[in-house]
Amino acid sequence: FVLFVIRAFLNGLGLTYIGMIAAFVVTFSNIFLNWVLIYGNLGFQAYGVDGAAMASSLAGFIGMVVISLFLLKREVLNYLKSSGKFFDWEVLKEIxxxxxxxxxxxxxxxxxxxxxxxxxxxxxxxxxxxxxxxxxxxxxxxxxxxxxxxxxxxxxxxxxxxxxxxxxxxxxxxxxxxxxxxxxxxxxxxxxxxxxxxxxxxxxxxxxxxxxxxxxxxxxxxxxxxxxxxxxxxxxxxxxxxxxxxxxxxxxxxxxxxxxxxxxxxxxxxxxxxxxxxxxxxxxxxxxxxxxxxxxxxxxxxx
Known part of the structure; x- marks a missing residue:
């Protein structure tokens, strides 16, 4: 959920390439973690279907961490500083x-x-x-x-x-x-x-x-x-x-x-x-x- 929210926010700023980077990270992380957790490679236990679920969850978390780091970009920080209050009921109603x-x-x-x-x-x-x-x-x-x-x-x-x-x-x-x-x-x-x-x-x-x-x-x-x-x-x-x-x-x-x-x-x-x-x-x-x-x-x- 957090990943999609941040991605939508960055898309609104015109930084659509960041969402693409996060998608690549999630996809390749998912493939790698499936290989590790489903089949029990690199010393891990073979979890089968449960491993696929764990891999998807971990890949999503990795993607969230990666896309969150882009919130530290200068143009994002400048926008956040100029946008006023962090929490605004009027903005929440509009959302x-x-x-x-x-x-x-x-x-x-x-x-x-x-x-x-x-x-x-x-x-x-x-x-x-x-x-x-x-x-x-x-x-x-x-x-x-x-x-x-x-x-x-x-x-x-x-x-x-x-x-x-x-x-x-x-x-x-x-x-x-x-x-x-x-x-x-x-x-x-x-x-x-x-x-x-x-x-x-x-x-x-x-x-x-x-x-x-x-x-x-x-x-x-x-x-x-x-x-x-x-x-x-x-x-x-x-x-x-x-x-x-x-x-x-x-x-x-x-x-x-x-x-x-x-x-x-x-x-x-x-x-x-x-x-x-x-x-x-x-x-x-x-x-x-x-x-x-x-x-x-x-x-x-x-x-």
Whole structure:
């Protein structure tokens, strides 16, 4: 928790590279400690699954220590000195106001995808395995969207603070276009080499045939996914956190889930029918977020 809080604070200051360093430290520490604690290397006892849990906890602690050291950087200390009181109720209320909606939509969106996974299990065990593979593969694609979303959040926050509305607007769409290029390219790779990539997870021809059409469908909408992730992050940064929350909840529970059940379970289109609802989910949110951002209602919001 402390690691994520400090990382978000440093991102707000524009020091996003520090979060990357901490992520590298956590990842490589986790790999090393897994090797030591799971298998009992370097004289340690082999703890198995318990060792994996201990390794993850220790790696997170190491990452927290490393990122905390960067709080001693001159620009961070200068900001802390100029920010006034260490504890301020007004600031705390503002943090809650801005942080509560993303927390709610995050929890409910994850719940929606748990129900989505339940639908996959209702279709067949093959569909459940196929959906799990699609989820795993797509994590590669949305990483650029996540990264450029952080960039857009930082850029918009700093630009609005400086009164540079044009920079906030143009910077957001530039970040979204860069993300769209990268995610679109990854989507194209998935379309061309999808079956080969799926075979890394399963060599069962039935699972490959079940998985590829679904992967193909979501690969087609990766450009839209880029705009959904980046522009959505920018909207949150402008203060429209409750509007974004409502869109996520509505599209997840009243568009994606009913459509996924209808196509995948009721009409028996299987995995590809189920994942077609994700295509519509991404498309709906990307259109809604771009439309809202282009209206520039956020210009008059004061945070």
């Amino acid at each position: 809650f106001y801005l942080g509560f909606p993303p927390g709610v939509d995050g929890v409910l969106t994850n719940l929606a995808f748990l129900i989505f996974t339940k639908f996959a299990g209702m279709i067949s065990t093959t569909a459940l395995a196929a959906s799990s593979i699609v989820f795993s593969i797509m994590t590669i694609s949305f990483m650029p969207g996540f990264a450029f979303g952080i960039a857009a959040t930082t850029l918009v926050g700093q630009a609005l603070g400086a009164g540079k509305i044009r920079l906030a607007y143009q910077g957001t769409f530039r970040a979204a276009s860069y993300s769209a290029f990268l995610m679109g390219f990854v989507g194209l790779v998935f379309i061309i080499f999808g079956k080969e990539i799926i075979s890394l997870f399963s060599t069962d021809p039935i699972i490959i045939c079940e998985t590829y059409p679904a992967l193909f469908v979501v690969s087609l909408i990766q450009v839209g996914d880029a705009y959904h992730m980046v522009v959505g992050s920018a909207l949150r940064s402008t203060g429209l956190v409750y509007w974004v929350m409502v869109v996520y909840i509505f599209v997840s529970f009243f568009v994606m889930l009913p459509l996924g059940y209808y196509l995948g379970v009721h009409l028996k289109y299987g995995t590809v029918g189920l994942w077609s609802s994700v295509f519509v989910w991404i498309l709906s949110m990307s259109v809604a977020f771009v439309w809202k951002f282009r209206k520039k209602e956020w210009v008059s919001i004061r945070i």
